[in-house]
Amino acid sequence: MVFSERMNQPNEKRQLVKLLMEKTQTSESTVYRWISGVIVPPPIKQKIIADILGEPIEQLFPKKK
Numbered sequence: 001m002v003f004s005e006r007m008n009q010p011n012e013k014r015q016l017v018k019l020l021m022e023k024t025q026t027s028e029s030t031v032y033r034w035i036s037g038v039i040v041p042p043p044i045k046q047k048i049i050a051d052i053l054g055e056p057i058e059q060l061f062p063k064k065k
Contacts, residue, residue, distance in 0.1 A: 003060040006053060007035040016052075024048050 007013055013035075020031050024045045033039045034049075040061060041049060050057040 001055070001059070002062060003049065003053075004035055004037050006055070006060070019052060020049060023052060 007016060017028065017031050017035075020026065020034075021028055024031075024041070026041075026045065030039070034041050040046075046057050046061050050060055053060065
């Protein structure tokens with residue numbers, strides 16, 4: 001499941017947004033832009049997100065063809 005799909009699970013979203021904000025030292029608006037796909041997190045933050053979610057980076061942030 002890609003990052004935006006995973007984050008749109010209602011039971012996880014708010015808690016994960018707070019956790020991602022804290023762990024990536026990023027604003028709430030930036031995290032929501034990642035979720036909506038407006039912007040892609042930098043690679044170092046992708047690694048943090050993947051570690052938190054327990055998913056491979058390649059699955060959460062597939063390269064666009």
